[in-house]
Amino acid sequence: MPSVPENDAESKEADSSDATADYVVQVTATELRRLRGDSQAVQLWCILLMYADWDTGKCHPSRSTLATDMGVSTDTVDRARRRLQNVGLLATEQRKDQNGNHTSNEYTLIRQRVSANLPIGYGQPCGEGMGTDADQTSTKERVPVNKKRAAAKAAAPADLLALIDGWNGLGDSIVKPGNGARRDPPSKELLRGWRKVEKNKELQEAFSNIPKLLAAIRKASYCHAQDWFSLAWLFGNNRTGESTVVKLMRGGYDSNGNSNSKRQPLSSAACKHNPTADPAAGF
Structure with a gap:
């Protein structure tokens, strides 16, 4: 030779x-x-x-x-x-x-x-x-x-691979080091989650636009850099049985989301009774 x-x-x-x-x-x-x-x-x-x-x-x-x-x-x-x-x-x-x-x-x-x-x-x-x-x-x-x-x-579906690539490119401030997703090949957990998407219309809608989903993830600051925040988490449900990805797409995990942000205390001015106000209008 x-x-x-x-x-x-x-x-x-x-x-x-x-x-x-x-x-x-x-x-x-x-x-x-x-x-x-x-x-x-x-x-x-x-x-x-x-x-x-x-x-x-x-x-x-x-x-x-x-x-x-x-x-x-x-x-x-x-x-x-x-x-x-x-x-x-x-x-x-x-x-x-x-x-x-x-x-x-x-x-x-x-x-x-x-x-x-x-x-x-x-x-x-x-x-x-x-x-x-x-x-x-x-x-x-x-x-x-x-x-x-x-x-x-x-x-592996092309959309799932695109999602994995996008997830791994979000950076350490969003995805905690060690929570990256395996791509070649994807983990069994992710493949099972994707099969779940294929059978559920609500999930299909949430995962239908990968760039839009990644944008929603960037806004979901409540989740950022958390130990539990992994790509597989998106395929699950929260304690109330609601789909986590659907809630995320609705802004439920945003910094100003109603579900996870701390409610601001009512101001004393807002709680005072105004005797000159219209009774039908309430407080």
């Missing part, structure tokens, strides 16, 4: 890019538990986060670039990559030239998006990688998992 020169112009441009600059990355406790203290796998995970495109989670840095970033050998990079694949945090697909030769790997990070304001990376071309027999074997082993995820993603 022909190797790809490391002095390729594209690889040089990528390696000198800002992709290795400081970024804020987030690894959840669940992800750390799945890696079971494998520090090199965690390190590779964070580095791939810096290269990955925000919308797709895809990137393709060369093995030598990753080895340089980590300060380890390419064999160590391969081992850490296989570890991420085995726990379901990373998918790898081979990229081939027109002759069918394996030229590089394309990595896809599988994770929940936390905040659209989090600068994950640029997703620029990052040079070429080198294939190995281990790459081919592990790729075959991952096919069922990838197919399952791809099927779940394809089955």
Whole structure:
């Protein structure tokens, strides 16, 4: 199998890019538990986060670039990559030239998006990688998992995905960090909620205009940054049995909404009886 020169112009441009600059990355406790203290796998995970495109989670840095970033050998990079694949945090697909030769790997990070304001990376071309027999074997082993995820993603309604994208882009002042919604694929809880919408005309009306719904969420300051304020909450009911999203769309959770704002005490002037007033008019 022909190797790809490391002095390729594209690889040089990528390696000198800002992709290795400081970024804020987030690894959840669940992800750390799945890696079971494998520090090199965690390190590779964070580095791939810096290269990955925000919308797709895809990137393709060369093995030598990753080895340089980590300060380890390419064999160590391969081992850490296989570890991420085995726990379901990373998918790898081979990229081939027109002759069918394996030229590089394309990595896809599988994770929940936390905040659209989090600068994950640029997703620029990052040079070429080198294939190995281990790459081919592990790729075959991952096919069922990838197919399952791809099927779940394809089955997700476009409006639900648009809602998730909008929710994740609201910012920390509205959606408390950690309350972001998983997109690829959506959680079972959100899919169940969306099926509920499809069977209820009132809910259909509330969710029919995603931009309008997001605007209503921005106004619902009573809910902002609350622990319980999640996207799944919109699909439920409050204590009185009223749909939360319907109440939200009516302004019930706005700062000046009648349901949740503190009622202002009646002024003494308003409570005084005026003997000259028309008795029929009341107080």
